[in-house]
Amino acid sequence: xxxxxxxxxxxxxxxxxxxxxxxxxxxxxxxxxxxxxxxxxxxxxxxxxxxxxxxxxxxxxxxxxxxxxxxxxxxxxxxxxxxxxxxxxxxxxxxxxxxxxxxxxxxxxxxxxxxxxxxxxxxxxxxxxxxxxxxxxxxxxxxxxxxxxxxxxxxxxxxxxxxxxxxxxxxxxxxxxxxxxxxxxxxxxxxxxxxxxxxxxxxxxxxxxxxxxxxxxxxxxxxxxxxxxxxxxxxxxxxxxxxxxxxxxxxxxxxxxxxxxxxxxxxxxxxxxxxxxxxxxxxxxxxxxxxxxxxxxxxxxxxxxxxxxxxxxxxxxxxxxxxxxxxxxxxxxxxxxxxx
Amino acid sequence: xxxxxxxxxxxxxxxxxxxxxxxxxxxxxxxxxxxxxxxxxxxxxxxxxxxxxxxxxxxxxxxxxxxxxxxxxxxxxxxxxxxxxxxxxxxxxxxxxxxxxxxxxxxxxxxxxxxxxxxxxxxxxxxxxxxxxxxxxxxxxxxxxxxxxxxxxxxxxxxxxxxxxxxxxxxxxxxxxxxxxxxxxxxxxxxxxxxxxxxxxxxxxxxxxxxxxxxxxxxxxxxxxxxxxxxxxxxxxxxxxxxxxxxxxxxxxxxxxxxxxx
Numbered sequence: 001x002x003x004x005x006x007x008x009x010x011x012x013x014x015x016x017x018x019x020x021x022x023x024x025x026x027x028x029x030x031x032x033x034x035x036x037x038x039x040x041x042x043x044x045x046x047x048x049x050x051x052x053x054x055x056x057x058x059x060x061x062x063x064x065x066x067x068x069x070x071x072x073x074x075x076x077x078x079x080x081x082x083x084x085x086x087x088x089x090x091x092x093x094x095x096x097x098x099x100x101x102x103x104x105x106x107x108x109x110x111x112x113x114x115x116x117x118x119x120x121x122x123x124x125x126x127x128x129x130x131x132x133x134x135x136x137x138x139x140x141x142x143x144x145x146x147x148x149x150x151x152x153x154x155x156x157x158x159x160x161x162x163x164x165x166x167x168x169x170x171x172x173x174x175x176x177x178x179x180x181x182x183x184x185x186x187x188x189x190x191x192x193x194x195x196x197x198x199x200x201x202x203x204x205x206x207x208x209x210x211x212x213x214x215x216x217x218x219x220x221x222x223x224x225x226x227x228x229x230x231x232x233x234x235x236x237x238x239x240x241x242x243x244x245x246x247x248x249x250x251x252x253x254x255x256x257x258x259x260x261x262x263x264x265x266x267x268x269x270x271x272x273x274x275x276x277x278x279x280x281x282x283x284x285x286x287x288x289x290x291x292x293x294x295x296x297x298x299x300x301x302x303x304x305x306x307x308x309x310x311x312x313x314x315x316x317x318x319x320x321x322x323x324x325x326x327x328x329x330x331x332x333x334x335x336x337x338x339x340x
Numbered sequence: 341x342x343x344x345x346x347x348x349x350x351x352x353x354x355x356x357x358x359x360x361x362x363x364x365x366x367x368x369x370x371x372x373x374x375x376x377x378x379x380x381x382x383x384x385x386x387x388x389x390x391x392x393x394x395x396x397x398x399x400x401x402x403x404x405x406x407x408x409x410x411x412x413x414x415x416x417x418x419x420x421x422x423x424x425x426x427x428x429x430x431x432x433x434x435x436x437x438x439x440x441x442x443x444x445x446x447x448x449x450x451x452x453x454x455x456x457x458x459x460x461x462x463x464x465x466x467x468x469x470x471x472x473x474x475x476x477x478x479x480x481x482x483x484x485x486x487x488x489x490x491x492x493x494x495x496x497x498x499x500x501x502x503x504x505x506x507x508x509x510x511x512x513x514x515x516x517x518x519x520x521x522x523x524x525x526x527x528x529x530x531x532x533x534x535x536x537x538x539x540x541x542x543x544x545x546x547x548x549x550x551x552x553x554x555x556x557x558x559x560x561x562x563x564x565x566x567x568x569x570x571x572x573x574x575x576x577x578x579x580x581x582x583x584x585x586x587x588x589x590x591x592x593x594x595x596x597x598x599x600x601x602x
Contacts (some may be wrong), residue, residue: 045495045499046498046499047495047499048499062371072498073495073499073504074498074499074500074501074502075497076499078499079499080495080496080499082495082496083491084490084492085492086492086493086495086496087492087496088493088496088497088511090514090515097498099497099502099510100500100502137496137500138500140500141499141500141501201551204391297466305386332516
């Protein structure tokens with residue numbers, strides 16, 4: 001399986017998009033909207049032309065500005081699934097899928113469980129069905145690279161979790177170099193082997209989801225991956241670092257740092273208590289409960305400046321309610337310090 | 341108490357406006373008996389004019405579609421300096437007085453004109469005059485129809501292996517169909533009624549350049565019934581075109597119509 005290699009610069013309206021990346025398995029680019037994520041896919045597909053750079057698939061050169069090579073979109077073996085799917089509204093599902101490859105269409109209609117919709121028009125389908133048609137249509141071309149633009153964004157919350165599972169399964173089976181872009185870190189982490197954080201046209205960090213959470217390179221990466229981000233100034237004291245927060249609390253971390261820092265702690269590393277417990281956790285934040293709301297099978301609790309995630313049964317047992325006083329505790333070993 | 345006069349005013353002005361618009365059309369059909377109207381259609385002046393009109397309008401229509409469609413597509417999909425100037429140029433004949441169009445065509449294609457041709461006062465001149473005044477209606481509608489197509493759908497076709505030509509015929513053209521049809525019908529109606537530019541640039545020679553509107557003009561002080569019959573014919577054709585136009589999905593709603601009809 002040939003890997004996809006990218007290295008290019010594309011001027012966008014407000015900034016320059018520069019990216020160097022090798023895609024062997026599934027890579028997700030995450031970032032806020034307007035970070036240039038979709039433009040990356042358009043460059044690979046040949047729909048946007050960078051001022052400088054190369055796009056190669058193994059030994060096959062799709063773009064090389066220094067050699068004046070730029071293959072047309074129809075000459076690149078990509079399967080691009082657009083964010084809004086871009087299905088052909090005037091063609092039936094069958095003819096949408098058969099557009100790129102008549103031979104593979106029947107098999108793909110079966111595989112994506114859309115054979116019974118073969119004569120329907122895209123407008124008559126649900127969001128999940130449209131996505132399956134878009135995937136089937138892209139695969140009918142027998143692509144060497146799969147590109148997915150916000151594959152889950154157009155789906156409602158209920159459909160989304162189901163589709164996410166199916167999509168992960170599909171990507172594993174296909175084993176194609178896949179680049180997907182999303183604004184949702186959780187989707188990226190669930191679908192991809194490697195996640196790159198793209199901000200204002202440049203890649204801040206590229207790592208496995210576990211690595212990103214364990215060692216976020218900067219404050220933006222940390223908050224984007226779902227961490228609490230607190231601000232304070234650090235002083236080294238013995239084998240721990242003391243951080244005095246701008247809100248007055250004193251926290252400890254095993255990370256080495258000095259000066260102004262961001263304190264990173266993930267909600268699932270934070271314990272919640274109604275009384276001050278004397279345990280091994282060095283960091284204790286006492287605060288008013290700002291909000292309590294359920295996310296899937298967990299409950300997110302805001303205590304002062306810290307967000308914690310606990311199970312629903314814990315939340316019930318502790319009688320967590322908005323306005324009450326609670327303690328958020330977390331270990332110094334689970335507290336990361338990042339430069340600002 | 342003030343509402344009553346207001347309502348009465350709205351009712352009255354609507355009635356007057358509708359009556360004013362309908363009266364001349366009704367008059368054409370009621371001035372003489374329908375039998376005499378139909379009988380006049382056999383008059384050689386009428387049949388000659390009908391043939392000239394059909395031939396020149398169809399020719400002009402083909403010209404407008406063949407050249408106007410690629411022009412409109414280029415103007416709709418490309419962004420370049422001077423684009424709005426070109427769009428304005430394309431729309432100019434729409435607001436130009438027909439007499440000015442006729443003079444312009446003579447100045448361009450006349451014997452003493454820029455290009456020194458022998459086109460004036462031939463049937464080709466009618467075709468040119470009709471194309472000149474009718475094309476903006478088609479090109480404008482076509483630009484709007486092409487601009488209404490989701491660029492991602494066109495891009496999707498390319499990434500699925502279809503080149504620009506296949507993409508145009510399989511995706512772009514079917515999706516723009518409604519708007520293109522509406523524009524073509526409008527241009528056809530305008531071309532069929534063309535008078536000012538034609539009489540100046542092509543004259544009014546019976547059987548050669550005398551179209552239906554020109555026949556109305558030349559006959560109305562010779563044989564008023566013939567003028568009435570030709571007018572009635574034009575009203576029927578125009579009304580038929582208008583009905584076709586309403587029935588076609590228009591440019592602005594074509595995507596919606598396509599999306600919901602299955």
